[in-house]
Amino acid sequence: MMVSTAVNPEINKSARVTTTKIVLMVEYDGTRYHGFQWQAGLPTIQKELETALKKLTGDSIRVIASSRTDAGVHAKGQVVSFRTKSTLPPSKFTSGLNYYLPADIAVRAAHRADDFFRVRGGALSREYNYYILNSPTRSPLQSRFAHLLSELLDIDAMNQASQDLIGQHDFISFASGIGGSLKNTVRQVYQAGVKRDGELIIFHIEANSFLPHQVRNIVGCLIRIGLGRMSQDEFHSIIESGKPGLAGPTAPSHGLCLMRVNYPHSFEGE
């Protein structure tokens, strides 16, 4: 086990262990996992990352994610940060962690971050996609990342309704599983839309942050709209209601993917 004893003479002349903050762009197939966050005895993304970091650096390191994805939810662009005494350059965190991580989790890039960088509080927005396979039959090449729905959906109606999400709203009616623990349920939606890509229907949404189950409860409503079982007016009323539990049903987790997290400045280069 190597412990860095490097000292930054510019800041402090007394001997102390310096740490650096590393930011990882992480992609995963969430199928096998009980979500991002550590849970005793269960496979989670956090546990796998921390196990790989331990193997790579020899240290027990706690990672923080921009978004706590639920069980079964995938990520193309999860952002994770941690502090380490290791002096490895960021590129070695990419290759080293990918060596130790299981095949369904990968570090796509690693960067050194400023000390004041906050991976959760510092994020300007999160972007999610929800994939619906709108087909009379299942598709083995797409089933892992898309929710199969055989009844024909009215994409225009879904897209039109989704525009009502844009702006600042109290989204408490779309939260579930929170048990009154959240103080502030107002969120700002920057973008929302529904489009077709072949057999897939893709719902895209960007907001400053999201309440638990918010995207999947929105999708549950949009599916009802697409099937003609809910009107845009009813959807609008749910958004404005401020009443917990009105939205849904919660769409299945495997259709959801965290696409990207945006920060005030990008992480191009190292």
Added chain:
Amino acid sequence: MMVSTAVNPEINKSARVTTTKIVLMVEYDGTRYHGFQWQAGLPTIQKELETALKKLTGDSIRVIASSRTDAGVHAKGQVVSFRTKSTLPPSKFTSGLNYYLPADIAVRAAHRADDFFRVRGGALSREYNYYILNSPTRSPLQSRFAHLLSELLDIDAMNQASQDLIGQHDFISFASGIGGSLKNTVRQVYQAGVKRDGELIIFHIEANSFLPHQVRNIVGCLIRIGLGRMSQDEFHSIIESGKPGLAGPTAPSHGLCLMRVNYPHSFEGE
């Protein structure tokens, strides 16, 4: 076990069992399988289809595929035909077989075909895609269906070289594992090209039919061209050489997908 004793009075007045020809559009994730064709004691697509047909109809039915995909190769649009005494309408073959088939194989559509329809000999052309993930790191969301290559590929050079494939050529230099069993190694390539789609590089080729390993040996050459290790002239010489075994190396099977098989008339509707 039900045996149909229906007789077509228009054709033959003597009592006999009539059969109908059914054509299936089949999609599969080939990861778990030793290719399409039946092999004793090994999981194959053919075995799964015939097992499901036995469960659905009660009869032992032999299926024929348009293309014998190799171990690990995927299909979005494999075409399979068989004869059956069953009087089930085609739509019931879709839903019934999907009920019995494993999750990584699905019937996307079923149609009744004329008696003279030949799924192999009657096909005008086959279209394949080969997917290369050109990235310094692996991608859990794409790794199942794309071959990872971290060194940067010159897509323009690959695309330009691929144009030399178009037309009629003796492709024996691209065949492998045939042991001199093929009498005719001349094939007609109708389309070929290499393009980028995000991190993916997609090689698409359409030909009347393909020799064993032909597409993967072409891709092996194109990768060498993309890395600057083979010139377009050398590639051209291999095409014109008529010498077995010159092309390659054989690219990994999991990047290959049978996209579509074309017939003189389409199978729209039932």
